[in-house]
Each structure stands twice: as C-alpha cells, then as structure tokens.
Amino acid sequence: xPEQYDLVEAAMKIIQDRRSIRQYTDEPVSEEHxxxxxxxxxxxxSGENAQPWRFIIVNDPATRKQLGAIxxxxxxxxxxxxxxxxxxxxxxxxxxxxxxxxAAFEKxxxxxxxxxxxxxxxxxxxxxxKDVWDLPYDTSAxxxxxxxxxxxxxxxxxxxxxxxIDIRDEERVKALLGMPEGFxxxxxxxxxxxxRPHRPRPRIPIKDLVFLEKWGESYYKEQA
Numbered sequence: 001x002p003e004q005y006d007l008v009e010a011a012m013k014i015i016q017d018r019r020s021i022r023q024y025t026d027e028p029v030s031e032e033h034x035x036x037x038x039x040x041x042x043x044x045x046s047g048e049n050a051q052p053w054r055f056i057i058v059n060d061p062a063t064r065k066q067l068g069a070i071x072x073x074x075x076x077x078x079x080x081x082x083x084x085x086x087x088x089x090x091x092x093x094x095x096x097x098x099x100x101x102x103a104a105f106e107k108x109x110x111x112x113x114x115x116x117x118x119x120x121x122x123x124x125x126x127x128x129x130k131d132v133w134d135l136p137y138d139t140s141a142x143x144x145x146x147x148x149x150x151x152x153x154x155x156x157x158x159x160x161x162x163x164x165i166d167i168r169d170e171e172r173v174k175a176l177l178g179m180p181e182g183f184x185x186x187x188x189x190x191x192x193x194x195x196r197p198h199r200p201r202p203r204i205p206i207k208d209l210v211f212l213e214k215w216g217e218s219y220y221k222e223q224a
Contacts, residue, residue, distance in 0.1 A: 014152050016200070021156025022116045024192030029122045033153050037124070037191065040149035044142035047134030053142045053186075056177050058123040066176055067125075067163060067188060068118025074162035074169045076111030083109050114162040120190035127179060128186045139186045146189060156194035161187050 038055060046052065058064055082088040083105060095101045107113050117123055126143060128135045143159055150157040164170050164185045173185040210219040 014148055018147055018151045019156065019198040019201070020158045021192070021194045021198065022113075022158050022190070023195045024120050024156065024190070025195055027121070027193045029155065029191055029193075033155065034122065034191075036153065037146050037149045040145040041142040044138070044145045046138035046141065047132070050129070050132045050134065050138060052129040052132035052135050053139050054127040054129075054183065056125040056127065056179075058125060058177075059121075061118075063176065064120065064123050065118045067123055067173065068115045070169050070172050070176075071117050071160055071162040071188065072111030072115030074111070074164075074166055075114035076109060078162070078165065079108035079111075079113070111162075114160055116158075117160060117163075117188060117190050120158075121192040122190070124189040124191060125173065125177060126186045126189065127183050130182055130184050135184075135186070143187060143189060150191060154193075155191060156198075157189055157191045159187055159189055163188055 034057065041053065041055065042051075044053075058067065079088065082091075088105060088108065092101050092104060095104070124146070126139055128139045132138065147157050147159065162169075163173050164187055170185050173179075173188075174183075177185075179185065207218060207220040211217050212219040
C-alpha cells in the first residue's frame, strides 16, 4: 500500500524535524494555523478521557514580556543552583572551547535561555485541572501533539517549563492570566516562524536504549 507508506514516512519526517526553536521572525502566526495546533492538542489521549487541559493564547506584547521575565527568573535561579553545586561544570566537561563554555554558563545562569518567550509572536499557556491524577502525562501528550503540528506547518515552537516549576512563579503566572482555583499552569509553548533552519540534535543510538526481556540485554543483536 504505497499511500500508507507515504503517510508513515511523512509522520517520521515530522518527528525527526521537530526542534526547540527560540528565535522567531516578526511574522504573525495565522489564526488558521493556530486553530490546527490547538485541535492537535485537543485530540491527545488522556487517562479516563479526562481531557484536563485548557489553553490560554497570549498575543499581547506586554503580557508576553511579563511571561518572559517570569521564565527568565525561574531559569536563572535553577541554573545558578546547578552552577554553584558544580553540576553544570560536570555537564559541560566535554566542551573544550572555554569561550563557548563561559557563554553557555552565562546564558543559563542569567535566565536568557527562557526569557525569549517575550519575543515569540504567540505564547500558548497550557493549564490543567489539579484534581486529575494523570495531569502531567495528559498535558504532556497534548503538548507533544502541538509541537508536531507546529513542525508540520513549517513553524517553530519551544516547550518552556521554567515559569511553572517554582510554585511562586506559577502563582505569578496564574495571577497575571486570571486563572481560577483548581487549575495550575503546566507549561508555556512559544510559537512563531523560525529565523533560520536548525540542525538535528544528537540522539543516543537506539541499540543503547532498548533491551530484550530484562535490563541490559540488548534488543538489537550484534551482526555477525
């Protein structure tokens, strides 16, 4: 069935092409594209079909600027702690270029790594009902659907958790957006047109990820 194979190849290409995009042009995201992204999220699976997700579309530049500031503060605190405890130095130990290493440390500890939310044409704030047990998994499925649809549409997006990790930041986001009690801010997805093509990020070889019957027994047998 050639048509079926074409669909499989197209699906795999979208999965492989997805990237975390943090730089966008000024071109707006069309309403048509935004509706397709949201419909992709709505079709995600959820435990007991609870569908606990809700979405707030943020176009207003002033509100996006505030979300960017909250995200930057959250990331800055998180990565400063990683730097102080020497975990960041361990993580970048294989990077030999000292200038690049210092630049990476500064970008992370300053919070700039997440502050770009202010510059994205659209922020989609993913909210969830607190009383749903499977909330983290359900909303993650919806978010991945969104990211894949974004890629299929030729747009770029980034899944940002920095404004929602610290309860203090989450409360700031809730107050800013008027979220009711019983709901929590889960993540913010930036969406826009990428400024440039992005290269694939390295992936661990699949033979190192999959085991047969028990841990450590590779599913992929060595070729003779």
